[in-house]
Each structure stands twice: as structure tokens, then as C-alpha cells.
Amino acid sequence: MKKTILVYKNISAGCLSLMIGSGSRLMFTAMLIAGLSACRKSGFLDQKKLSQIDENTVFTDSLNSWNYVNSRYSNLSYSWEPNRWGRGGVDAASDEVQSANAPTEQETYWAGGAINPSNVTAEIWTITWQQVRAVNIFLKNQLRIPMTANTKKLLEGQMRFLRAWYYATMLKTYGGFPLIGNTIFSDGDAIDLPRNTYEECLNYIISECDAAASLLPVDFVAATGNPADYGRATKGAALALKARLLLYAASPLVNVSRGDDPARLVSLGNTDPNRWKLAADAAQAVINLGQYTLFRRVTPFFYNQFLNGLTAATPNSEAVFSFLPATTTQNNMIRETLANPATRGTRYQSTPSCFPLQELVDAFGMANGKAIDDPASGYPGTGNNMYLNRDPRFYATITYNGGLRFLNGKATDQPVWTYTGDIPSSPTNDASISGARTDGIYTATGTSTGYFAYKMLANNVANGGVELNRPRILIRYAEVLLNAAEANNEFSGPSSQIYTWLKDIRDRAGIAAGTDGMYGMKASMTQAEMRTFLQRERQVELALEEHRFWDVRRWKTAPQVLNQDLHGMEITRASNGSYSYRTIVVRKNVFRDNMYFFPIPQAELTKAPSMKQNPGY
Template structure:
């Protein structure tokens, strides 16, 4: 028995090392990395096989994380659109994107290699699935459902970045194979992902919170469910129905980034797919604790989480978001350059507590000045830190203000004002827009050295409701059901219902007005969740939202303690039509000549 345990530990350690290496290396299909695994040894033991599946989750949040382009400093896609500005390092890929300078040669974000490394590993599992010694066919089906979903998930990341991708099916290439797989059409790629989602959904449980045997709420929380598979299907169909791809393009003769025609019925397919998730009756907007919108992103086993991921480890090691977002005075035990500064464009997207946009004369917005942050949409206060916003601070009792002003620094004996020396605009490592990001950050980081944990909400129910609302509006215009979904979202947000019970929503919108309203609602509700970057592209409004100056708020404090306010230009962003999709990395074009580059590159 002792010898068996030693052998088991050896193989688990070897497998972990090999899989870690596989996740770190890039390259098309990465044929050599995983070929060294002794498949017979791994898949002849159910424990090793389970560990193999666990490792396939490793990169599921790759494109969601703000550190996807590197670290210290880092910034994700939120800093490559109008949500945020990054630190001023020109070497950041997010800066390269927002400068309009992304090319096949410098597109080295690793998504291509990461996705295909995982796809190849998933295909290895499917090749060996039937040899795994399991007592229950239901467990085998559960495992296969997870694997097929994960394969569809990684392909969906490729689809939204690049358009049509090389679909390798169930193939596992060896060291001796010549790998030169052409890209499939956009339509074929969508169809393949949808078929895999349907197949996975048929094999997966409704939930893993209160599962029946052989599922365990402890072991299986965070694993894929039927709802996640159907939600991915709904998201893919929503993107496919959107103007970017639901069209004919003269520069896309092979239909790699478009269908080649426009069809309004694609919106109906997206609407039906989102409705299928709603009809499961497994999800609801999180309201369990106060403030609900804020706690939603820190709470495990959350009824709003359709797909939530967190690293399966007893050491969370999950302070990265605070590291990239916290004001210097709040810090973490890690040293890094703060690199997610909300723009004034993002701040202005938030309406008032009565639900009205700040541009609406009926909103009560006072304009730029001392009261401009008062009585705003409650989601604003849990998304952005502004001058005077309260936040827990080590060494102090009770919440303390975050000061972002410049000008005359208050007396350092005044605890309520002295953090401006580190947090203020123009200070070293301080904000460059006058704001800090707060969403998803824990309020207090606790003693130095204490790690945090939170789920990554990759798909949540609020998105499904907004997906359903958008698809239905595009197919048939505003309806009472759309209003019901929107009022539910705004009710949870804490917006006042008003005397008419409409939460600030115009009850008589046209289709165009509803479209604009929904676009703004997505911007606010889904801020910093890897939505805005893709939304403005699929809607084809990026030339308006991205190709312009991005702004911040300069607040200057006078000697008498009064403030003056000035909107400032932080940096000009550039958008070119080619940037609706990422370019295929030049390294992959060189290795696989049959790959065709995206238009404009």
C-alpha cells in the first residue's frame, strides 16, 4: 500500500508539473508539450483523470482578468476601451490596442496558444475517456460534459478575438504531424460551439449547490452546469446576431469574420437561448446581503453566478485585483503599479439615484462641482472611488476618505485628509484620471500577508437578462417583458422606484431608444467584467466610443479648503476598422501558411 501511495504521489506531481508547463507555453496546438504525458498511467486511474480535468479549468478566466497582458504594471481589456486608463507604460499591450497600434507582429497576448494548449489537452481526455475506471456511467457523463463545455469555451474565446478559427475537432496532433489547419468560416465555428454546448448541457446537472450523488457541493462547486452550457450558447448567439458579424462584408470573401449576409432571425435564436437559461429557474439576482450589488462579486455559492470560477486551492492567493486597483494608501502586501483608473466617460455613464441619465434635465444632476457625486446610481459607489469616497484603511478606525485632489495638501495631522499625499492625481503611482476602480475589490485587505478570495463571475444572471432584453428588442422591439427584466435589475441596484414604479425607465421607448438605453445599462451593470470592450465592437459603435480623447477629473484644493474642478484629457485613443478583431499572431501565420489573416492587417 505504501508503494502504491508513493507511486500515486509521483504521478500526481509529474502530471501537475507537465500541466503547469502546458498552460505557460504558447504556439499553435502546442503539440510537444502534452505528448510526453504517459496517457495510460494518467487515465488508468480516476484520481489522475479528475486532476487532469481540474487543470483544464486553469485558464478559463484568461481573457477576463485585468492582468492578462502581464504584470507589474498590468491592465486588461478595460484599459483598452473607454472604461479605464492604464498606467502610462507604452509597453503594455492594452496601451498598444488603445493607441490603434496592434499588429500581427506585436499581438503576443498568449490567447491563441493558451486556448489551443487547453483544447489539445481536452481532446487527449476525450480520446482516453472510455479507459478511465469509474464505477458509475453518470460520473463519466458528468466528466465528459465538463470537458466538452470547456472545449467550447476556449473556442468561444478564439471566436470573439479572431473570428473563424482552425477547428481541429477531436484530433490530437503528434510531434511528427505537419500542422497546417485552415480557418473555418465564422458560421461553421458558431455552429460547432453551439453543438458542443448542447451536447454538454445534456450531460450536466442543473446545479452543483445541492447536488444528488455522485455530485458533492464541496468538491463540485464551481464546476460546469447545464445552465453554464446554455448561457455560453446564449452569449455566442448574441454576438453572432450583432451588427459586426450579422452582415455581408466586401473585405471578407471567405466569411471568416462575418456570416456574409444579414438575418434578423439570428436575434430570435439569441433571444430563445437566453430564455432557455431563464426557464431553468436556477438563478436570480443576488440580494442576500447589503449592499447586494457590491457583495455579489465577493460571495461564493451565489444564485446569480451562472458560471463562477475560482482556483481550486486552499491558498487563495487572490489579491491581484486590489494590487492593480487600490489607492496607494490602501495598498496590499504586493508591490505593483496601479493600472486601472476609471475614465470620466465611465463615470458619466452612471445616472442618478432616480434612474435618470445625468443628461436628462429631470435627473437633478447639479453639473460639475462639489455635489456631482451625490445621489448617483448606487452602483456607482461600488464601482468607482472618487475624491472623498470612503474606504477602509489599515491603522484607522472606521472608513476613511480617499483623496484624489491636487493643490494645497491638508495638514498631515488631519487623518481625514492626509492620504492625498499618496493618492492624489499627479502623485507618483497615483491616479491619472482622478478615480480608482472599486468594483470586485474587498473593502479591507486585513493584516499584511493575508490573502483574499472571491469567485470570478464569468457569466452572471444579470447578463442573461440583459442578453434576453437586447435580443428581443432587436427582433421585435420593446415589450412588457423587457421592462420587467430591466426593473428587476434596477431594483436590485438600489435605484428608487419612483411614483410610477419605473425606476427611471421611460415607459414609452421606441426600438432605437430602447437599444441606446440597453447599451448604457450594460455599460453600468457589467462594468469591468470584460463586456464593454466586446460590446462596442459587436455593436459597431467603437469608432464613436474609442476613437477620441479619454478624460479625467482634475480637482484642485485651495488654501481655504475649497475645490475647483476641471475636466482634463488623459490620452487620445485610436480605433481603426481592422481592430474589430485581433490579428492572427504572425508567428502562427508563419508556422501555418494556410491561415488567412484578418481584414485590415
């Protein structure tokens, strides 16, 4: 099939943002856009060849208009990708993983408490305004697109959702930002806009989610009859984004009055418990659609959900909203490239990074559902049996010393060795025996924590393998259930419904129900006990999915969780084959009160003096 890439002149992209250059003028920078889908029989993120078209050509042609909408999906996972800051992303700026990055990488600034307006990345700020301007250009032109009213409705719904998505990322990152509505600024416009309050921005995004939900179908493929439309935004995606936003708004970080925030840029100005009810109702609206269930199609369920759901013929019932990459490129093997042990490297492999910390390892309980610090859990403590009989999600998330992974040339999965000390010398070319020389702690290409990440990684790409056109699941049903559980608990305490949701999650995980049918949970928890339980459950269920960084902030537990030493496990092998274990400090993490939000990049404040910096910067 003939394919093209569209370069839109003066209409889509580059800075096209609230980025004011010298002389207080808006700066425009051309950007190459993936035009996507030469015909509607292909997946809507298939790339195309180069052609030059202008605004009039785009919106007076139905196919070009579809392609323009498709292009807005291109940055959907920009805050989720593990390589957004180098090789660790937000996971490496929390208590989840340690990165192998240099001291000048973003996650290192965050981990060391050194982030400031001059060294913070401007990626989110820039991408948001690029995409918002492109959406506004579409809304300006949508009436003249030669399509039926119903098709225009589907396009508008997607665009308004996508604008809400990019703005939602902006809100959790910076707090309030300048609201511009449908305004499109032109070259020569002087732009010096103040930031709107957190509440004004929240209400605007919520209204856009509601508007998108009213325009979008529950099932896009069923609505259009075209399997190529699988992966587009739906009513469920819009409602789930709304639920997530309201959960954040109800949380202690912003559901408060702050003396250092008189303009209410990062707070709502008062504490209102009814905000939890709004969040609970919003999550319930997603549940009530009846469209989603926890993934139970391919065993092991929890592991395989991240590698399934590529087409309308094999959908992932748990994926409320996911981004399917446009092409089979290096980016589709990025997690393996960043996280695989060197003995299991991909064709793009360099030095692995993203090594799980002991704090994440210890968050996983036992197969009976009990936390490892519960005397009834059966946890043996540090030693040879410390990785046995753990919560099955542990084995789908972490590769530990002796954990099994695919190895080229072997009929069965082979152990990954992360130890130091006495390493067998023969045969040195057999990673199943001598792999610690490459993967072991303290080696140049090995782990720095004693662990490798495994979640969302395919087990069959070692040293090559096929490209992976897998979805990036950005909202999944397990999160919706956990959001509903947290909001309901905070508003009215534990309930049988909360337990039902949690049992479903734990059953899918493979945790034993037990003779009491409680999946390791304590019956009749208090509100405080349930709060602690839910926070741990989110840490385990949603690990490495760009939640932990934000969760510890919105709960305001970051000072306790992040302002401390973070650890790894040093395992030393003796010549007789026995192991000794020692917990080691991997990094001295620092968290300061100003780090609840990102600073506005200094370059943007210089361009727009009316914008105020966040507290503490």
C-alpha cells in the first residue's frame, strides 16, 4: 500500500505554542507529522509518504482531515514512555527503579532534589501547546470538512478528548496554566498570559471530557464498522480521564488551602470531602458502561495483558485507553532495549537501565496475599527463599537472581544471574551458567540494584526477535477499579463493594483466595487500614506505569517515601555455590516541598512575565 507522511504548513505543529520569542512574538517552528493511514482499511496509525499541503487542502478533503486527526495521537504516551528523560523516566525519579543515567539527566535532578526552573525539561510544556494549537485549528475548520454530520461528530469527539488529555498532563505536572479556549495565536501576536487557577483548569478539562464523552461511541469499531479504527478514543476513555482528574483533585495535595499559594495555582483553596464523592461517581460511570473487564484471555493474565490487544479481532478487555505505535521501529522494542539484561539484549541493546529498587520488591506480598511484614505471610526474610511463593505479579514485574528468562539457543527459559563473587568460568559463552559476568551487580553492563525490570517486556526478543507493535496501555480497568475503591473509602469508608473490586483484582493476579475467600485481605478494615492497603495495592498493581511518581505526591507521602536512602540487594556467591545477602544503599534520595509540582521552565517565564512560578522555586 502506498504510504505518505504529511508536512502541514502553518497549521499543525512545531512550537505553535505559548512560547514567546524575542520581542514578545510567538515563534513558529515547522514539525514533521506522521500523516497516517493512506486508506481507512489500514490501522489509523500507519505512516505515509511525504507531501506538502496547506490548511485549505487539509480541511477541504475528507481523507486529509482524518489524517490530521490521526496525527494528534502521536504524542499520547509522551509522559508515560520510560525513555522520556533518558533511560529511566518518572519511574527513576520515584522509589521504583534506579537509572544508569548520567548526573545531568532529569531523573537524577529529581532524585537528588536539584530540580529547578533552569534545568527542568520543557518537554511537557512544549508538546502540550503544540497539540492544543493543532486541535484548535481543527475546531476552527471542522464545519467545512466534506463529511457527514455523524463523521464530523466522531472527529470532534476525538479532538476534544485529545486536547483534554494533553491539558490533564499539564495540570498534574505544573498545576494551573493559561487557558486559551479555542484561540489560535498567529505570528506577530504578543502573548503574555497569566496562569489560570487549578480549579479553573480542572473544570475546563472536565467539561471537555464530558463534551468528548457525549460525542464518542463506547466502541469505535462497532460504531464505524471499520476494524482499522481500533485504538481510537472512546466514551470510556473520556470518562476514565475525568475520573482520574477528579481523584487527583480530591487528594490531599490540592484539596486544601495553602498559605503559599494565594493565587490557587496548585491548590483548590479549601478542603472539601465531597470532592471524593465526585471522584467516586466518575469512576462508577466508567464501570457502569459494562464495556471493560480485567484481562483473562491469555495466561499468565497479568503479564500478558501488556502484550495483547493489537487489533479489533483480539481486543484487550482491560484497555480503556491505549496508544498503538504507528510503525515497527526501535521504539516498539524500547522497554526491552532499556531494561533487558545484557545477556537478553535486543538488536538495539546498549547498556541496560531501569533497575528495580528493593523498595519496589518489598512492596510485593506473598502468594497468599499477605504483606511480607505480616507474621501470617510465611515470608522467610532475606535469604535463598526470599523470592519463593511471592505475589504472582512479582514474577511478571521483576527479574531477580535465578529468575527465568528466554535465552537464544536454549529450549527452555534459563536463569538470569545478578550475583557477584565467585562466577563459574566455563563455559564462558553460556549465559545460562556464566551470565553474572555480564548481568551481575557491579559489572559494567549489569544491574546496580540486583534486579532487572520485566513488566511489559516480551520474553522472546533476546538478541534479536521480531519487532513489537504492542499497545501502550495508558488507562486500564484495574486503575479505574482502584480509583473507585480509593474515592469511596475516603468519602464513606470501607464497603463490601470495595472488597469485591479488590478481590477481582487479586483473583486475576493469581493470589490464592484462602479458606476465608479474602485473598489475603483483612476483613472489616478501618478507613485508615483500607487507605494503607489501597496505597500498597496501587504500588504493586500499577508499578512502572507512571503512577507511583504522581501518587506519592497527591497523597503527600512523598517526604516519607522519597526523602530517604533507597536500596538494592547485593548477592554474593561463594566458591561452594552458596549465597550471602546484603541490603545496600543505591542512592540517597532527596525530596523537597517544592517538588510536588514541576517548576515552570525559566525560559517560559522570561517570555511571559505575567505567569507566576510555582511555590518554592
